[in-house]
Amino acid sequence: MNILFIGDVVGKPGRRTLAQMLPALRRELEADLVIANGENSAGGFGITQETFDDLVAAGVDVVTGGNHTWHMREAYALLDSEPRILRPANYPAGTPGRGAGVFRASGRSAAAVGVLNLEGRVFMGPLESPFRVGRDEAERLRREAAVVVVDIHAEATSEKSALGWYLDGRVSAVVGTHTHVQTADERILPEGTAFITDVGMTGPRDSIIGMARDGALQRFLTLLPARFEVAAGPVQLNGVLVDVEERTGRARRIERVVRTSG
Ligand SMILES: [Fe+2]
Numbered sequence: 001m002n003i004l005f006i007g008d009v010v011g012k013p014g015r016r017t018l019a020q021m022l023p024a025l026r027r028e029l030e031a032d033l034v035i036a037n038g039e040n041s042a043g044g045f046g047i048t049q050e051t052f053d054d055l056v057a058a059g060v061d062v063v064t065g066g067n068h069t070w071h072m073r074e075a076y077a078l079l080d081s082e083p084r085i086l087r088p089a090n091y092p093a094g095t096p097g098r099g100a101g102v103f104r105a106s107g108r109s110a111a112a113v114g115v116l117n118l119e120g121r122v123f124m125g126p127l128e129s130p131f132r133v134g135r136d137e138a139e140r141l142r143r144e145a146a147v148v149v150v151d152i153h154a155e156a157t158s159e160k161s162a163l164g165w166y167l168d169g170r171v172s173a174v175v176g177t178h179t180h181v182q183t184a185d186e187r188i189l190p191e192g193t194a195f196i197t198d199v200g201m202t203g204p205r206d207s208i209i210g211m212a213r214d215g216a217l218q219r220f221l222t223l224l225p226a227r228f229e230v231a232a233g234p235v236q237l238n239g240v241l242v243d244v245e246e247r248t249g250r251a252r253r254i255e256r257v258v259r260t261s262g
């Protein structure tokens with residue numbers, strides 16, 4: 001089966017481009033399940049009912065999150081009521097929403113797919129260990145689904161790489177998000193887990209990780225607070241397509257997907 005994972009969708013440009021490209025891309029790549037990281041879908045920060053609906057209308061089946069999931073207050077209730085939105089599983093007990101779920105593919109394959117969202121701790125918040133929580137949750141999901149995909153939303157390359165090796169053979173894929181720049185290290189690890197350090201971003205290309213250059217530059221130049229706005233101009237779509245043997249959950253192939261519009 002083919003699973004398409006789309007990197008962080010940034011603001012309206014990201015959502016619009018996804019709506020334009022995903023229906024054809026889904027057919028072209030014969031994707032049976034589409035997962036997208038949606039933590040930046042609302043104006044670059046957070047997710048709302050409206051932006052979630054846009055992602056689903058474009059053809060996304062499951063939406064993962066990260067550190068920006070919490071930016072919009074309305075997301076809290078949405079996370080509790082909408083099973084197709086996940087937030088990282090390693091937040092403290094009592095945090096709104098869920099960190100994992102089992103979903104059904106809807107292409108040539110109708111396999112059950114476990115999706116697990118984790119967040120890193122290096123240069124990020126002091127969360128529970130993504131390694132311990134990740135291993136426990138992966139084991140739990142494997143009892144319900146042979147195929148399990150992990151989104152590790154993290155800053156540090158080393159932490160994402162370590163988690164990939166730690167979960168090798170325990171899940172079908174470990175894909176990184178959060179840094180918004182696609183890495184070229186996609187591979188199948190020895191025990192059958194597909195891995196990439198970062199899937200990249202679906203958002204404005206001529207930007208600083210999706211944001212208009214002026215505000216981001218001012219912040220670096222002056223170290224003062226600056227207003228961040230989603231950038232304009234051509235939009236890139238970044239993703240990875242993972243081919244998984246649905247009976248065993250072993251990945252056969254991972255390939256990067258890059259498209260540009262406008
Ligand atoms: Fe992001």
Ligand SMILES: [Fe+2]
Nearest residue numbers: 066067068178
């Ligand atoms: Fe993030």
